[in-house]
Amino acid sequence: MNTTQRALAVGVGAALLQALMLIAFGWPAAHIAPRDLPIAVSGPQSAMVADKLAQHDPDAFDITNPADEAAARDAIENRDVYGAIITGGGAPRVLVASGASPVVAQQLTAIAQQLSGAPAAAVEDVVAADPDDPRGAAFGAMVLPLVMSGIAAGVLLSLLIPTVGGKAIGLFTFGIAGGLLSIVIIQTWMSVVPGPYPTLAAVAGLVSFAVSGAVVGLATAVGRAGIGIAALTMLLVGNPLSAATSAPELLPQPWGAVGQLLPPGAAASLLRSVAFFDGAAATKPLVVLIIWAVAAIALLGVGALRGRRQSADPAPVPSGETVAV
Structure with a gap:
């Protein structure tokens, strides 16, 4: 493929990605209506x-x-x-x-x-939103940065940290530090989410770990293609279907329910439960996030086992060369 053909292919691919993003973000918002x-x-x-x-x-x-x-x-x-x-x-x-x-x-x-x-x-x-965010715009907008930062952390850990143990340390560090810092900003500077700081920080940290862990885990288990699969799933599927600015029952079905099985949707529901309802109905989104976090650890384990097997296999001897005894 020459330069001209490569340029045409990249342009068409970018246009298709743009169309996919318009569909992913615009279609749910254009069909908001009560459904059961x-x-x-x-x-x-x-x-x-x-x-x-x-x-x-x-x-x-x-x-x-x-x-x-x-x-x-x-x-x-x-x-x-x-x-x-x-x-x-x-x-x-x-x-x-x-x-x-x-x-x-x-x-x-x-x-x-x-x-x-x-x-x-x-x-x-009966249960009012934060007085500084009565329309919920800031609450809905904070889910995307959590997802984007998780994707970015996952990409960096996948590309810059060579060992599985190092990736795991990076994931746990990002989850803890990201959760603590993000809720400090949200509750002090933005002042849009009430509720107990330690619990909210733990939720934000779990979300950060689940999103970044999906990227790192897939990349470790299947290679660099896993980075794209996880990132596109979180960004183009999870975020538009999260219902962070509306409600899952307002989205076209079954996509509203599907969104609650991905970290962005589970994050929005869990944060609302903790911030406004004293933890009511928190079990389901919490379980979803824990499953994603456990799956990330399991994928890291798969990658570690694959690396050990590859290192244990003897290197092939090129044809024509003698082997020293």
């Missing part, structure tokens, strides 16, 4: 409200009927539902949780206005 979004409807008129919601869109909401308002509040605080509609005693009232998703809270507020017929419906934010 868990909400609660309680009170004497709950059946009527559920019928109205089903008439508007039968697949939009997954409706449960708690016994009373207190049970509905518990469901919100435990992250079982995103909000609740309380009927009885006048116009329906709506309970939202902007800490779970400001976008969903806005949609439920609009529904409350439609149900009550008043421009200012009765809406209560």
Whole structure:
């Protein structure tokens, strides 16, 4: 392949990558809508409200009927539902949780206005987002830097550190230092995520380790191609499907659920649980991140075993040469 052909191939490849990035980042955002979004409807008129919601869109909401308002509040605080509609005693009232998703809270507020017929419906934010970030823009924006820095750390460790033991030391160092430093910046300078600093730092460190470990582990196990596979998976699949700025139930399915099985989506869900809900519904995203971290360690082990086998195999003798006895 001459220089002209190589230049054409690179240009076409870059254009295809650009198109892939536009699809990956633009397509989920362009199709935001409720899809089996868990909400609660309680009170004497709950059946009527559920019928109205089903008439508007039968697949939009997954409706449960708690016994009373207190049970509905518990469901919100435990992250079982995103909000609740309380009927009885006048116009329906709506309970939202902007800490779970400001976008969903806005949609439920609009529904409350439609149900009550008043421009200012009765809406209560049971679990509010940080007052310095009421729309959740800063919270959503912080997930991408965690992913990008993890990818960068993984690439550097893969290319600059030759031994598996050294890569492991680098991964643990990055996870600990990255978690501590990132939450210091987020809670002090940016001041957008409340919650206990040690727990949040541990979560951020686990995310950093999982992302960078995927890059290093695949590169160690399968070679440099693993760097591209892991980086593209985290950047072009995991980040757009993370639902960090919306909610998994607002993304086209099954992609919203798929995003929660990758470190970016699990990171967003776990950080929300720790920061706003005292750890409620933290088990699933925590398990996902732990699985990715364990998989990274296992891939490092595979790479170490492969390296030992290669070093143990005798070097082939070139044809025509004698072997000293």
